[in-house]
Amino acid sequence: MTHDELATRQPLWEAMSDLFLDTEVRWSVPHVAFACVASGLDDETLERIFWAEVFPEAIGNLTQVAGEWAMLKLDEAALIKRANSGSIPWLSRRAHGSLVQDSWLAVREVASWLRADALEERKQHVQALDLLGRRYFETPGQESSFATAERFAALQDVARVEWARYEAVCQRQRLGAEPPHAACANEVKKLLAG
Numbered sequence: 001m002t003h004d005e006l007a008t009r010q011p012l013w014e015a016m017s018d019l020f021l022d023t024e025v026r027w028s029v030p031h032v033a034f035a036c037v038a039s040g041l042d043d044e045t046l047e048r049i050f051w052a053e054v055f056p057e058a059i060g061n062l063t064q065v066a067g068e069w070a071m072l073k074l075d076e077a078a079l080i081k082r083a084n085s086g087s088i089p090w091l092s093r094r095a096h097g098s099l100v101q102d103s104w105l106a107v108r109e110v111a112s113w114l115r116a117d118a119l120e121e122r123k124q125h126v127q128a129l130d131l132l133g134r135r136y137f138e139t140p141g142q143e144s145s146f147a148t149a150e151r152f153a154a155l156q157d158v159a160r161v162e163w164a165r166y167e168a169v170c171q172r173q174r175l176g177a178e179p180p181h182a183a184c185a186n187e188v189k190k191l192l193a194g
Contacts, residue, residue, distance in 0.1 A: 001080050001083055001084060006080070008039050008041065009079070010076075011038070012041075012046075012049055012054075013049075013076075014035075015031060015032045015034075016032060016035075016049070017054055017057075017072040017074055018031070018032060018072075019032060019058075019100050020054075020059060020061045020067075020072060021068060021070070021071075022062060022068060023070075024137060025103060026103060026133060026170070027133035027134045027137055029110055029129075029173075030110055030125075030129035030130050031130065032103075033110035033114055033126075034114060034123075034126045036107060036111045037111050037114045047108075049083070051088045051093060051097075052083075052085075052087060053079050053082040053083050054079070055088075055089070055092070055097070055100070056082060056092060057074050057075060057078055057079055057082070059092065059096050059099070062096070063099075102172060103173060105172075106169050106172070109169055110129065110166075113165065114126070124155065125158060125162060127158075128155045128159040128162045129162050129166055131147045131151055131155065132162060132166050132188055133170060134147040135187050136170045136184045136185065136187065137184070139179070140179050140183040140184055140186065141187075144187075149191060149194055152192070152194055156192065159191075160192055163188060163189075167188070170184070171185075
């Protein structure tokens with residue numbers, strides 16, 4: 001692996017590993033998508049990096065009784081070795097891939113949107129998507145400590161546009177039926193009505 005390839009992969013490895021934390025990760029989707037787009041790599045390469053490099057290194061965190069919830073420390077030498085071999089661990093992916101599949105599919109979808117934006121617009125859209133996701137995945141009826149009206153104020157127009165397409169992505173990532181989608185979406189709509 002060349003120095004440039006390693007420099008491209010390091011931020012990707014770090015961003016992608018956020019999807020394997022033992023905590024709420026669905027609101028990380030826009031930031032992981034941003035890192036994917038910023039890498040300049042095509043979808044096929046990103047797919048291989050996620051499943052062949054990061055997945056085998058990070059999935060253990062989700063299969064433990066109490067995994068890391070703040071930040072994963074990845075073994076860079078193991079990641080480089082996997083990058084050079086390029087094989088996807090199909091048995092492990094079949095057994096545990098469902099733990100991250102929905103979030104990864106959401107990342108790919110959001111990345112496809114972000115590619116169409118100029119860098120400054122992209123950053124603004126990621127901020128809006130982050131706030132939308134945080135409000136959606138927080139408990140309905142409770143005041144958000146992060147996705148506040150003040151934070152939305154500067155992003156209202158962008159957030160309204162993004163919610164039109166991000167709502168479906170959020171809904172697909174929901175785990176189980178509680179709280180219902182309508183309750184989560186109403187919390188977002190209250191902020192957007194601002």
